[in-house]
Amino acid sequence: MTETLRGQAAIVGIATAGAGQAPGRMSIELLGEAAIAALRDAGIPLGEVDGVFAATGVHGLPALSVAEYLGLSPRYIEGTNIGGSSFENHLLQAAAALQAGLCEVALIAYGSNQRTAGGRLVSLSEPQWHETPYRPRHPITGYAMAAARYMYQYGATREDLAAVAVAARKWANRNPEAFARGPLSIEDVLKSRMVSDPLTVADCCLVTDGGAACVLVRADRARDLRRKPIYLLGAGVAASHRSIAQMRDLTVTAAVESGERAFAMAGVGRKDVDLLMLYDAFTINTILFLEDLGYCPKGEGGRFVASGAIDPGGALNVNTNGGGLSCVHPGMYGLFLIVEAVTQLRGQAGERQVEAETALCHGNGGTLASQATAILGTQETL
Amino acid sequence: MADNAKILGPEAQFKAYLAEGRFMIQRSRSTGRHVFYPRVAVPGSGETDLEWVPASGEGTVYSITVNRTREGSYNIALVDLAEGPRLMSRIEGAETAPIGTRVKARIASIEGEPALVFDVASQA
Numbered sequence: 267m268t269e270t271l272r273g274q275a276a277i278v279g280i281a282t283a284g285a286g287q288a289p290g291r292m293s294i295e296l297l298g299e300a301a302i303a304a305l306r307d308a309g310i311p312l313g314e315v316d317g318v319f320a321a322t323g324v325h326g327l328p329a330l331s332v333a334e335y336l337g338l339s340p341r342y343i344e345g346t347n348i349g350g351s352s353f354e355n356h357l358l359q360a361a362a363a364l365q366a367g368l369c370e371v372a373l374i375a376y377g378s379n380q381r382t383a384g385g386r387l388v389s390l391s392e393p394q395w396h397e398t399p400y401r402p403r404h405p406i407t408g409y410a411m412a413a414a415r416y417m418y419q420y421g422a423t424r425e426d427l428a429a430v431a432v433a434a435r436k437w438a439n440r441n442p443e444a445f446a447r448g449p450l451s452i453e454d455v456l457k458s459r460m461v462s463d464p465l466t467v468a469d470c471c472l473v474t475d476g477g478a479a480c481v482l483v484r485a486d487r488a489r490d491l492r493r494k495p496i497y498l499l500g501a502g503v504a505a506s507h508r509s510i511a512q513m514r515d516l517t518v519t520a521a522v523e524s525g526e527r528a529f530a531m532a533g534v535g536r537k538d539v540d541l542l543m544l545y546d547a548f549t550i551n552t553i554l555f556l557e558d559l560g561y562c563p564k565g566e567g568g569r570f571v572a573s574g575a576i577d578p579g580g581a582l583n584v585n586t587n588g589g590g591l592s593c594v595h596p597g598m599y600g601l602f603l604i605v606e607a608v609t610q611l612r613g614q615a616g617e618r619q620v621e622a623e624t625a626l627c628h629g630n631g632g633t634l635a636s637q638a639t640a641i642l643g644t645q646e647t648l
Numbered sequence: 649m650a651d652n653a654k655i656l657g658p659e660a661q662f663k664a665y666l667a668e669g670r671f672m673i674q675r676s677r678s679t680g681r682h683v684f685y686p687r688v689a690v691p692g693s694g695e696t697d698l699e700w701v702p703a704s705g706e707g708t709v710y711s712i713t714v715n716r717t718r719e720g721s722y723n724i725a726l727v728d729l730a731e732g733p734r735l736m737s738r739i740e741g742a743e744t745a746p747i748g749t750r751v752k753a754r755i756a757s758i759e760g761e762p763a764l765v766f767d768v769a770s771q772a
Contacts (some may be wrong), residue, residue, distance in 0.1 A: 395659060396684075396735065399759070400737055410713035415710065415711040418711075418747045459716075460716050461716060463716075463744070465713075511685075511726055511736040516710075
């Protein structure tokens with residue numbers, strides 16, 4: 267049944283706003299700027315948006331706040347918040363809603379001013395009573411425990427983790443919009459301040475500001491719009507836990523399931539994908555997702571990245587914008603994965619452009635808790 | 649109604665036991681499966697025949713990190729209980745402990761509330 271969604275909806279507009287530092291601008295303002303810019307990119311009037319998809323770190327009822335701020339009267343409303351992967355989930359929900367005729371123009375939007383608002387990760391997450399006495403620092407505690415367990419089980423090293431940060435920086439150095447640019451060596455990462463063993467500050471994503479948005483319509487309309495349509499070929503979602511203590515195996519994420527679902531719907535193989543956008547909130551993420559999505563065997567990811575496989579010019583094109591580690595990470599990063607994938611598939615990525623007809627966006631939320639995979643392709647992949 | 653007023657939910661019951669100095673854990677009568685954190689049913693299969701049994705207090709460090717701040721450092725650990733479930737806690741008496749270390753539960757006071765902590769088990 268699900269294969270009927272393949273190629274039925276397309277992303278026809280994208281934008282970011284204030285990515286990096288945006289002093290004096292509120293989260294909803296960054297979201298609003300991105301939304302308006304994405305609609306202009308698509309050439310669709312604001313008033314035609316009848317499907318609103320939003321999740322933020324500051325809104326308890328995000329879809330309502332977004333609809334009101336933009337002056338919309340949506341007939342399809344989706345505010346599911348599963349953390350940073352919410353937006354890959356929204357792609358799936360938007361495609362389904364468009365296909366079912368429940369809306370005609372779907373807007374997915376996000377914004378955060380967390381860097382200038384305080385410089386710390388902001389979260390609406392409810393505390394878990396069985397964790398709070400031990401003062402875990404969310405989200406890094408969970409990721410640090412996953413990294414420690416992964417190193418214990420598979421003999422991976424801090425140098426392997428560092429290779430992820432270094433590869434991301436090499437890509438960022440080709441992206442004028444990346445927030446963190448300049449040289450970064452394995453040694454630099456290892457010598458950075460330890461935050462939560464074994465992760466240093468250089469193993470952690472940036473804390474930036476930024477808004478992002480994308481616009482989807484059904485494929486038949488997409489072909490008549492001004493931008494090259496980028497089709498949703500397949501998507502899948504999975505969740506394994508809420509508290510890191512409830513994650514069965516800290517070295518295997520539910521990306522195994524979300525990836526299988528997305529590949530099955532898209533009808534493409536691993537090797538058919540030209541670009542991997544993997545949610546790199548921490549260096550361990552990229553390693554786990556390369557394995558769990560089927561790009562290298564479990565336990566081999568550390569050695570794989572240390573070999574230069576994800577560096578520019580390496581075996582795989584991974585996180586070509588510089589990732590959450592070096593490009594942008596305003597609390598929830600999932601929508602920025604989509605913006606970069608579409609930019610690459612349109613051929614608008616400048617110095618960092620890779621040859622790509624198919625791209626995979628893999629979102630992650632909570633402490634490795636929710637996983638959402640979306641595979642995008644150009645007209646040629648239909 | 650009168651009976652209902654006397655029944656503590658699983659979270660409150662667990663905390664009440666801790667306040668008495670007892671580490672109790674839920675076990676399903678029919679499946680023998682232990683459950684932590686305490687819930688109204690076995691996760692995944694839904695059995696509601698949960699009874700409280702004393703926990704052995706024996707565990708193994710599954711993973712651990714040291715949170716480093718300007719105010720000082722402290723560890724946060726995931727401990728696999730001998731009964732099966734995993735919980736978050738901390739290892740006392742050491743900055744950290746290697747994964748695989750055998751540990752033993754103790755009820756301590758954290759910010760005035762009883763809470764489980766673990767000590768490295770003596771090498772017998």
